Amino acid sequence: xxxxxxxxxxxxxxxxxxxxxxxxxxxxxxxxxxxxxxxxxxxxxxxxxxxxxxxxxxxxxxxxxxxxxxxxxxxxxxxxxxxxxxxxxxxxxxxxxxxxxxxxxxxxxxxxxxx
Amino acid sequence: xxxxxxxxxxxxxxxxxxxxxxxxxxxxxxxxxxxxxxxxxxxxxxxxxxxxxxxxxxxxxxxxxxxxxxxxxxxxxxxxxxxxxxxxxxxxxxxxxxxxxxxxxxxxxxxxxxxx
Numbered sequence: 001x002x003x004x005x006x007x008x009x010x011x012x013x014x015x016x017x018x019x020x021x022x023x024x025x026x027x028x029x030x031x032x033x034x035x036x037x038x039x040x041x042x043x044x045x046x047x048x049x050x051x052x053x054x055x056x057x058x059x060x061x062x063x064x065x066x067x068x069x070x071x072x073x074x075x076x077x078x079x080x081x082x083x084x085x086x087x088x089x090x091x092x093x094x095x096x097x098x099x100x101x102x103x104x105x106x107x108x109x110x111x112x113x114x115x
Numbered sequence: 116x117x118x119x120x121x122x123x124x125x126x127x128x129x130x131x132x133x134x135x136x137x138x139x140x141x142x143x144x145x146x147x148x149x150x151x152x153x154x155x156x157x158x159x160x161x162x163x164x165x166x167x168x169x170x171x172x173x174x175x176x177x178x179x180x181x182x183x184x185x186x187x188x189x190x191x192x193x194x195x196x197x198x199x200x201x202x203x204x205x206x207x208x209x210x211x212x213x214x215x216x217x218x219x220x221x222x223x224x225x226x227x228x229x230x231x
Contacts, residue, residue, distance in 0.1 A: 033217070042119075042206055042221030043160070056216035088158055096215060103150065104219060106160035 002027055004093050004107035012113045013081050021076045021110045025093030032074040033104060034066060037088040049074050050096055078112075086114045117142045119209050121222035128197055129230050136192045136225045138207030144168075149183065149190045150208040150219065160206070166190065197229045 005024045013019050025032050031050045035043035045058035049068035063079045072093075078085055088111050092104035118141040128134050140149065151163040164174060166183050174181045178195045194201055204226045208219045 031217075033219075035219075040223075042208075042223050043219070045218045045220070048216050048218065050216070056213060056218055058218065090158075090160065092160075092219075094217065103162045103165050104217070105162060106152070108157060108159040111158075 004091055004105050006089075006091050006107040006110050008110060009108070010111045010113075012115065014115050015081055015083060017081050017114075018077065018079045019081060019112060021078075021089050021091075021112070022073065023076070023091030023093075023107060024073045025091075026105050029093035029095050029105070030072050031094045031096045032068055032072065033092045033094070034074070034076045035090040035092065036060070037090055037109070039087070043090055046076070081114045083114050086112060088112075117144075117147075117209050117211070117220045119207050119220055119222035121205075121207055121225050123225045124223070125226045125228070127228040127230060130199055131196050133193060133195050134197050134227065134229075136194075136205050136207075136227065138190045138192065138222060140188050140190065140207070140209045142188075142209060142211070144211050147209060147211045150210065151181065151190075151192050152206045152208060152221075154204040154206060154224070156203075163192075194227075199229045199231055202227060202229045 007022045033048040034046040037043040047057040052068045065077045068074045088109040090109045091107045094102050094104045120139045147168045149166045152160040180193045182191045204224045206224045208221045210219045
């Protein structure tokens with residue numbers, strides 16, 4: 001049973017560029033969330049996707065956008081990269097059950113470095 | 116607003132010692148969930164436990180145990196007879212359902228080092 005997978009593992013970009021990160025959820029999961037983890041900090045919620053729509057968003061600018069595909073996989077796009085966007089980007093998947101909250105399972109993350 | 120505080124930034128103990136990681140949370144909600152995750156050097160967050168606000172029973176899983184006290188808004192994690200493999204960063208997190216969506220609010224984490 002494959003867990004959450006993310007690609008690429010590492011990425012180096014320069015300021016102003018755009019980046020796309022990818023995530024495949026755990027088998028059977030239909031909900032994908034993205035988190036940003038700066039060095040030495042706890043993860044910060046970016047947004048969550050369910051049924052191909054963003055249904056909740058954290059305190060991140062519009063430069064951060066996402067997409068969920070019919071197979072539940074997801075992409076995170078960041079435009080006009082800033083030095084401060086350097087972080088570990090974590091994808092988490094879970095099963096939506098309406099009224100019950102299941103745990104989120106995390107992938108290994110993508111380490112983004114902006115120069 | 117929801118907030119999680121892990122006051123212990125770093126803890127270092129010798130193998131076989133017991134260690135407790137503190138977690139204090141703030142929320143105005145009556146229904147919420149608490150989590151503990153482990154983050155080894157590989158970076159992947161590993162789920163350890165979920166607790167809902169209506170279940171204050173303490174839980175034990177092998178060498179791990181959790182103490183949930185609503186009266187003090189705390190959800191502490193104890194490792195008994197620690198091992199070197201327990202070395203990692205541990206995160207406490209708080210969540211609730213908002214129209215079916217779940218957002219985890221994490222603490223800053225506690226870096227635990229178990230020395231042989």
